[in-house]
Amino acid sequence: MSTDRGLPAELAAVTAGEQGAVAQLRAALLAAAGAEGLIDVAYRVVDSPLGALLLAGTDAGLVRVAFAREGHDSVLESLASNVSPRIFRMPARLDPAARELEEYFAGRRRLFDLPLDLRLAGGFRREVLAHLPEIGYGHTASYAAVAALTSSPRAVRAVGTACARNPLPLVLPCHRVVRSDGSLGGYLGGPEAKALLLDLETLPPR
Structure with a gap:
């Protein structure tokens, strides 16, 4: 009897066993490396x-x-x-x-x-990111409103750049920052993702 790859069943079983051993060895090495701070x-x-x-x-x-x-x-x-x-x-x-x-x-x-x-994220970008969690779940704020919270209240464009380069989207909710006219504006995950997140936050708790 052969497997789909054309290997005898006995050889396939050995190969699977070897793969399991390699996986276990890799896990052990990673655990040791982690314990050693590597x-x-x-x-x-x-x-x-x-x-x-x-x-x-x-x-x-x-x-x-x-x-x-x-x-x-x-x-x-x-x-x-x-x-x-x-x-x-x-x-x-x-x-x-x-x-x-x-x-x-x-x-x-x-x-x-x-x-x-x-x-x-450093400098002004970090300052912007620090204010993002202040925008409540299910709410939005304009780029201008976020800029007003910073040390450079007129730096609206820089706020947009900080949001676009947010290394921790979702966790630091830049998706809640929109344009002053209410349109979504850009998003690292794409406009569809931004719309999905804002819709998600308007749904009743499950």
């Missing part, structure tokens, strides 16, 4: 109503949430350049972030309670 950035990919989301974290906290349209490989390369090349796929380290995002999309969470690593 992993600077852990990442995983989760499914969501917006498509696949890349989550990345450091010892300081969640450092990146990335949409598929950004190119996850490109995001990982950027993290390697700007944070550390010691990046490994370690889903368990991102379990809290994955769980809170799942709760958010299910309508059971309105605020995120995660440690954040904001090293990818």
Whole structure:
């Protein structure tokens, strides 16, 4: 009897066993590397109503949430350049972030309670990001209104840039920032994603 790949069943079983052993060895090596502090950035990919989301974290906290349209490989390369090349796929380290995002999309969470690593945003951008959680769930604020909260109240365009480069979308809710005329404006995840999120936040709790 042969498998679909044309291998004898006995050989296929051995191959599967070897793959399991390799997976176990890899897990053990990653655990040891983590215990020794040799992993600077852990990442995983989760499914969501917006498509696949890349989550990345450091010892300081969640450092990146990335949409598929950004190119996850490109995001990982950027993290390697700007944070550390010691990046490994370690889903368990991102379990809290994955769980809170799942709760958010299910309508059971309105605020995120995660440690954040904001090293990818500095200066005025970080100032803007700090004000985003002040926009309540189910509400919006204009770019001008957010600028008015900062040390540069006329820097409306810079607020737009800060939102467009937000390394932690969803968690820092730049999707709630819209144009003064009420139109959505741009969004890193695309206009459809922004509209979906705003619609989600107007639904009654489940």
